Amino acid sequence: MERPARIGILGGGGILGAHLPAYRQLGAACEVVVVAEPEPARHAAIRQLAGCDVPIVADYHEVLARPDVDGVDIILPHHLHLPATLAAAAAGKHVITEKVMARNIAECDQMIAACDAAGVTLTVCHDRRYHGEWQALKGIVETGWLGDIFFWKLDHNQDVVIPPSSWAHWRDGIGGGCIMSCLTHQIDALRWYGGEVARVTCLTAVRPERMQGEFAGVVVGQMASGALAELSINWWTRSHQGANRLWYEMVQVCGSSGEAYRVDGRGTFVRIHDRDNQAARERFGEAVCDGFVAVPAGDWGGHQRCLAEWVKLLRGEPAAILTSGRECRGTVEVAEAAYRSVETGQTVALPLDPQPWNPSGMPANLRGLTAARQPDYHIDHGATRDR
Numbered sequence: 001m002e003r004p005a006r007i008g009i010l011g012g013g014g015i016l017g018a019h020l021p022a023y024r025q026l027g028a029a030c031e032v033v034v035v036a037e038p039e040p041a042r043h044a045a046i047r048q049l050a051g052c053d054v055p056i057v058a059d060y061h062e063v064l065a066r067p068d069v070d071g072v073d074i075i076l077p078h079h080l081h082l083p084a085t086l087a088a089a090a091a092g093k094h095v096i097t098e099k100v101m102a103r104n105i106a107e108c109d110q111m112i113a114a115c116d117a118a119g120v121t122l123t124v125c126h127d128r129r130y131h132g133e134w135q136a137l138k139g140i141v142e143t144g145w146l147g148d149i150f151f152w153k154l155d156h157n158q159d160v161v162i163p164p165s166s167w168a169h170w171r172d173g174i175g176g177g178c179i180m181s182c183l184t185h186q187i188d189a190l191r192w193y194g195g196e197v198a199r200v201t202c203l204t205a206v207r208p209e210r211m212q213g214e215f216a217g218v219v220v221g222q223m224a225s226g227a228l229a230e231l232s233i234n235w236w237t238r239s240h241q242g243a244n245r246l247w248y249e250m251v252q253v254c255g256s257s258g259e260a261y262r263v264d265g266r267g268t269f270v271r272i273h274d275r276d277n278q279a280a281r282e283r284f285g286e287a288v289c290d291g292f293v294a295v296p297a298g299d300w301g302g303h304q305r306c307l308a309e310w311v312k313l314l315r316g317e318p319a320a321i322l323t324s325g326r327e328c329r330g331t332v333e334v335a336e337a338a339y340r341s342v343e344t345g346q347t348v349a350l351p352l353d354p355q356p357w358n359p360s361g362m363p364a365n366l367r368g369l370t371a372a373r374q375p376d377y378h379i380d381h382g383a384t385r386d387r
């Protein structure tokens with residue numbers, strides 16, 4: 001493609017602040033030609049990010065009707081990822097959707113089938129896979145130096161209060177609660193690092209004044225490899241903020257001959273137990289056998305790299321897409337299995353049979369195509385480098 005790839009953005013909420021700067025960094029490779037956002041209160045912020053030349057329309061179907069749009073970037077409430085993807089595919093537009101891909105695997109399957117039938121690509125912006133430090137950990141895992149990996153621990157902390165005036169308060173809007181919304185970052189990374197999950201058990205905590213679904217959850221899993229996985233999300237903590245803080249996100253992996261971790265704000269580290277590992281000692285020095293040493297990591301954010309690769313895909317160039325719709329369906333499946341475990345009190349084995357979304361009641365004004373935003377709406381997405 002000689003000209004810039006032309007992108008229409010559906011939704012102009014908080015995460016636009018990560019997407020628009022990522023496109024801008026790509027210079028002449030792409031152009032955001034329109035943003036759809038029905039909420040006038042958001043328009044000033046969108047103009048600030050996109051500039052005054054980019055038109056803002058209320059109805060995303062206007063974006064899909066434009067022949068000059070090559071692909072759409074869906075940054076909508078989770079319950080709208082499915083209908084927007086179906087409409088985009090029908091209009092012949094390539095799709096990238098923010099995580100989480102959809103509320104369950106039945107919705108993911110419809111999205112995959114619609115894009116396949118229309119001959120357009122479907123990508124999910126699971127940004128952690130593209131982040132320099134998360135990729136550095138992937139590189140360590142792939143050396144095989146950790147030996148037989150038997151344990152994974154992934155952790156996510158935020159302080160989130162979502163009032164009933166927001167889509168994200170409601171199970172039907174967010175797709176459950178914090179597990180589907182954001183522990184899917186950890187689930188996706190776990191699958192990328194360690195392969196598929198075979199079975200899960202889950203417990204959750206609910207406080208209706210914070211949100212309808214769970215605000216905290218613990219998922220215990222076993223990988224197809226046999227390794228154990230412990231994932232937790234806590235949306236009522238400030239442990240990631242202020243002086244002497246812990247972390248926003250953390251990944252730890254332990255194997256029979258070494259271990260490694262990545263902690264938000266600190267970086268990626270490795271330690272090798274096996275002193276006969278000449279290759280590791282050559283790369284990191286003797287210190288790698290006496291303690292943890294820092295693993296050099298690319299200084300790029302996840303959104304920046306993910307959207308750069310997606311733009312290459314739109315332009316017909318070789319693109320390192322790590323997060324196709326097919327690939328990321330599996331992440332939704334693990335979260336859905338966790339919810340089935342909560343419902344049944346049992347350990348749930350994967351794969352799951354797809355089941356249609358079972359509505360639990362969201363106010364009609366939030367169900368449709370617009371979201372009512374109130375001044376007290378507050379999601380703290382944490383201190384990622386992308387925000």
Ligand SMILES: NC(=O)c1ccc[n+]([C@@H]2O[C@H](COP(=O)([O-])OP(=O)(O)OC[C@H]3O[C@@H](n4cnc5c(N)ncnc54)[C@H](O)[C@@H]3O)[C@@H](O)[C@H]2O)c1
Nearest residue numbers: 011012013014015036037039075076098099100369370371
């Ligand atoms: N990767 C990350 O770290 C990260 C962080 C935050 C959010 N996200 C994801 O980004 C997506 C959006 O989240 P957000 O935090 O920006 O939510 P948000 O509520 O701030 O923004 C959603 C926007 O969509 C608009 N909208 C609703 N219906 C619409 C329609 N029919 N057409 C056009 N716009 C419409 C709303 O008015 C709102 O401005 C979600 O999938 C979320 O999970 C990802």
